[in-house]
Structure formats: structure tokens, C-alpha cells
């Protein structure tokens with residue numbers, strides 16, 4: 001599933017191809033993805049110039065004066081820019097045709113992705129209750145500390161709550177908790193301010209590194225298979241249950257925490 005770094009990599013890959021271009025037409029090959037595609041997509045976008053390509057959490061926003069198209073890649077979605085005449089396959093659901101003869105094509109075999117609409121000056125309900133961006137100045141240990149008081153949920157689940165901070169998925173939560181030396185099972189309300197400061201720094205560092213590595217694959221963006229390069233990180237704990245801890249050599253433990261697969265080092269994480 002595309003995580004925040006992959007969505008940011010996608011945004012950076014698309015931006016130079018889209019900003020300043022005029023949308024000449026919209027081709028919808030389905031009426032719904034995860035949710036119905038709003039009528040404004042086909043009615044309001046043609047003729048509009050793309051002013052910006054933004055990201056909020058794992059949503060991409062294509063801004064025009066008439067409103068913004070909101071895209072979510074879901075489980076298997078991908079976006080690519082290609083000649084508008086390129087034949088569409090069975091999973092190519094939407095084309096935004098551009099004034100340079102190319103098209104932004106949305107492909108999604110599993111159809112958990114979405115294409116929604118936000119009118120100027122409004123905020124879509126899906127974007128209304130999101131926590132701060134983890135790479136922004138608004139995200140720091142004090143924020144996590146303040147929001148966690150009295151909470152009994154495991155700190156890993158707390159960290160993955162999009163109303164607390166956006167874009168920290170299962171992989172990045174596991175890796176940040178390891179880097180900060182925090183046991184993922186601890187009640188969020190019992191983690192100290194100092195440890196939240198360490199955890200926030202770890203989240204920021206790990207996501208920033210993932211975004212930076214994603215950047216190295218941008219030249220593949222227009223490649224023949226059209227898939228943006230997948231970020232692959234050297235993972236310390238995620239997916240390594242039963243293997244040796246890279247820091248202390250001890251065995252890594254695995255369990256489900258809040259229904260999600262989790263791996264941690266009982267020696268390094270307390």
C-alpha cells in the first residue's frame with residue numbers, strides 16, 4: 001500500500017508535468033472507485049489550468065481556480081503521465097487530458113482508491129480532522145505528549161491515529177518506535193515527554209529519509225510500466241520477527257498490537 005513517502009514521491013514526480021497545464025477533457029471509464037466520482041470532476045475541470053499539486057496526509061490535491069480534484073491511491077493505485085492516445089487497459093479508470101497531448105492516467109486494479117472534489121474555500125470532510133503533517137514544524141514531541149495524556153491505547157496505535165499525526169503507517173510506526181527505544185505495547189498516556197521528543201524526531205528522520213530515497217526513482221516516473229519506483233528501506237524491525245536485532249543481537253519479538261502485525265526488540269525497547 002502506498003505510504004506517505006510514496007505519495008510525496010508521486011507528488012514530486014507529477015508536479016513539473018502538471019502545473020501550468022490546461023485540462024482539456026476528462027475521461028471517466030467508471031462512475032465510482034471506492035466512492036462515486038463527483039459530477040464536478042467531469043463538469044468543472046475541463047478548461048481549467050492546474051495551479052498546484054499538493055499533498056495532505058496521503059491525499060493528492062490538484063488545484064484549479066474552479067476547485068480541487070482529490071486523489072487517494074488506496075491499496076494499489078498509481079498515477080502516470082503518458083501520451084493521451086496510449087490505449088487504456090482494464091484498470092485504467094480515469095484520464096485527465098492535458099493541453100500538451102498527454103494525459104494524467106489513474107490506474108487502480110483493486111479500486112480502493114478514490115477521486116473526490118473540493119470546492120474553492122471548502123474543506124472535504126476527509127481532510128477535516130487530520131493531525132499535523134509529520135514533516136512540518138507543527139509536529140513535535142510536545143504535541144504527542146499533550147494529546148496522549150490519559151490514553152490507554154498502545155503507543156503504536158496512538159502514533160498511527162491520523163487525527164494525532166498523519167501518514168505514520170504500520171511500517172514507519174514500528175521503525176520509529178525501535179529507533180526511539182520505546183516498547184510499542186506501552187500505554188500512550190504513560191510515555192514521558194522526553195521519550196515523545198525522541199519518538200517525534202525518529203518519525204521525522206525516518207519519513208524524511210524515505211522521501212529522499214523515493215526521489216531517486218523519479219526518473220522512472222514516465223517509464224514503460226508507469227509505476228513510480230517503490231521505496232525500499234533497510235528495515236530494522238518491520239517484517240523481521242524471530243531475526244536478530246541489528247543493535248543488540250537479541251531476538252526480535254512479534255505479536256499483533258491493536259490487530260496490526262508488530263515486531264520489536266524486547267531489550268532495546270522498553
Ligand SMILES: [Zn+2]
Nearest residue numbers: 245248265268
Ligand atoms: Zn535490540
